[in-house]
Amino acid sequence: MAHTTRVLRSEWTKVRSVRSTLWTLLIAAVVTVGLSALICAFTASDFDSMAESEKAVFDATYVSFAGMSLGQLAMIAFGVLVVSNEYSTGMIRSSLSAVPQRGTFMFCKIFVATALVLVVGMATSFTTFFVGQQLLGDHGTTIGEPNVLRAVIGGGLYMTLIALFTMGVAFVLRSPMLAFGTLMPFFFIISGILGGVSATKKFAHYLPDQAGTMIMTVETGGGGEFGVGDRPYGPWGGLFIMALWVVASLVAGYLVLKKRDA
Amino acid sequence: MIELEGLTKRYGEKTAVDRLTFSVRPGVVTGFLGPNGAGKSTTMRMMLGLDSPTSGHVRIDGKRYDQLQEPLNHIGALLEAKSVHGGRTAYNHLLCLAQSNGIPDRRVDAVLDMVGLASVAKKRPKGFSLGMGQRLGIAAALLGDPRIVMFDEPVNGLDPEGIHWVRNLMQQLAAEGRTVFVSSHLMSEMSVTAEHLVVIGQGRLMADTSMADFIAENSRTYVRVRTPEPERLRDALHATGVNAVAADDGSLEVDGQPAARIGDVAAQHRVVLHELSPQNASLEEAFMRLTAESVEYHAHTAAQGQPPGPAPGQSQPPGGDRPTQQWGTGWKEGR
Known part of the structure; x- marks a missing residue:
């Protein structure tokens, strides 16, 4: 236990002492809140011209998370960098010479990074919700309404899980270029395309990001532009599917770290 | 004390390290010598548990590396010069290593001072010269005041003053009764620092002997x-x-x-x-002769194959018209 505590302290020193940590997390928060605010402002001004059917399923909570689709990319960047920088810089040799218990090393690195992401993710989620509702004005909702608090906390959990998933993948791929080249197009383009085409839609529903976003919806029939109304699972079911992806990526990452030469 | 037994590493068909068995004893500087590509770095990485051996094992003070709870207090290693995140200050780099092994923070300042990097403690190693990078690596190796130190090509990229410093440091560490294990591909470097020699070629043990015996046997x-x-x-x-x-x-x-x-x-x-x-005949020559058959990448002209310094290359006809003549074979045949 004392050993784990020491390694945790060490990993905390590592994560706080590089600039990329501050930048990626700051960008994740600013982009999410900024873009969501913009979308909320536009939605509020155009609300009267929306069709009645759209108004009926309008999800004020979910709209205030709209910027997260872009903001999560910075979260992914954080997850990639915190792991793969060890490999690209050669630091991994120093790290594993100091902590040859690779399971402990991985656990502590991920624990520290996840704790940080959870704090930033929750702060971002609550901020973007309150800013968004302010801008939506009369069309907005409040944190006291049913399921809204669950969705807002879910926003923070979503950001945390996406970063965790990324860290597992980065332990498998090691190279930052490879990890970015795989994850960025996947979450930014491919997942969206698969989810938009009717033939692949019902499979795309099980991708980590698409399943996970369900936790941020309140009106189960709605979801606006993201169209999450026709899912075979609920908000928690979606988060659970995402958590399964996370577990799979972390197990794969652990096996690679354990088996392969550093 | 480092003990290797039957240590072997294969990458597919290629055997990088082939059944190495030797031990490194405390109190003297042990030179680990071999031509480029002989398997020195692979061996050292296996000693640190970074690479896992195909077969055989390494024991550090009788234990497997990953059985050491605080390895930096037992063994300190300088591997490749840049095993460092370029964006993390020298101080923080050492601090995170120290913390993971329960080494007090003040030790970080002490080793920075020891290697002469105190003035750049708050600087990022990204901008360090090769020599400063080596010094930072040596600082990391000394963090836990270990009984065993291991340096992979420590004088690479150092200026004459730095080379002098590293030599003295290694001899001082050995004089304090520590185990000092240093790799090099230069016999001339080893001949001034090491008391004991382990020579490998193509992953195989060629010699495990004291420097004095090596000289006596090999200098002609x-x-x-x-x-x-x-x-x-x-x-x-x-x-x-x-x-x-x-x-x-x-x-x-x-x-x-x-x-x-x-x-x-x-x-x-x-x-x-x-x-x-x-x-x-220089020691460089003796080393070349010993490893001649095992050099992985032969130079294709006699001229490129010649070592620096006053050596028997002079006795060969100029022009290099014996293209694949191996080093030293000329006078080996002559004997």
Whole structure:
């Protein structure tokens, strides 16, 4: 236990002492809140011209998370960098010479990074919700309404899980270029395309990001532009599917770290 | 104390390290010598548990590396110069390593001071010169005040002052009773620092001996004689029981005899001499000879294959018209 505590302290020193940590997390928060605010402002001004059917399923909570689709990319960047920088810089040799218990090393690195992401993710989620509702004005909702608090906390959990998933993948791929080249197009383009085409839609529903976003919806029939109304699972079911992806990526990452030469 | 037993590493078909068995003892500097690509770095990475051996094992003070809870307090290593995140300050780099092994923070300042990097403690190693990077690596190796230190090519990229510093440091560490294990591909470097030698070639153990024995066994002294009448001189020497061997360039080489004696014989027989010079084969040459068959990447011209320094390359004909002539084979055949 004392050993784990020491390694945790060490990993905390590592994560706080590089600039990329501050930048990626700051960008994740600013982009999410900024873009969501913009979308909320536009939605509020155009609300009267929306069709009645759209108004009926309008999800004020979910709209205030709209910027997260872009903001999560910075979260992914954080997850990639915190792991793969060890490999690209050669630091991994120093790290594993100091902590040859690779399971402990991985656990502590991920624990520290996840704790940080959870704090930033929750702060971002609550901020973007309150800013968004302010801008939506009369069309907005409040944190006291049913399921809204669950969705807002879910926003923070979503950001945390996406970063965790990324860290597992980065332990498998090691190279930052490879990890970015795989994850960025996947979450930014491919997942969206698969989810938009009717033939692949019902499979795309099980991708980590698409399943996970369900936790941020309140009106189960709605979801606006993201169209999450026709899912075979609920908000928690979606988060659970995402958590399964996370577990799979972390197990794969652990096996690679354990088996392969550093 | 580091003990290797049957240590082997294969990458597919290729065997990088082949059944290495030796131990590194405390109190002396042990040189780990081998040509480039001989498997030195792979061996050192396996010692640190970074690479896992195909078979065999390494014990550090009797334990497997990953059984050490605080490895930096047992063994400190300088591997490749840049095992450092370029964006993390020198101080923080050492701090995170220290924290993981329960080493107090003040030790970080102490080692930075020791290696002469105190003034750049708050700087990012991204901007460090090769020499500063080596010093930071050495600082990391010394963090836990370990009983065993291991340096992979420590003088690479250092200026003469830095080289001098590293040599003194290694000797001082050994004098304090520590185990010091240093790799190099340069015999000349080892000959001034190491007391004990482990030589490998193509992953195999070629020698495990004290430096003094290595010198005694491998340094050859001979006398080179040039004369317009080599046959006559050879016969004359032969008559007195001295064996002269014709070298490729027409000179004669005589082993184990003082130059004066050869001069006397020549004078008695009235043979004209153009050169009579005692020669010392360098240690570099002995090392090259030992590993000649195992060098992985041969140079394809004789000229490139020659080592620096006053060595027998001079006795080869100029122009390098014996393209794949291996180092030292000339006078090995001559013997």
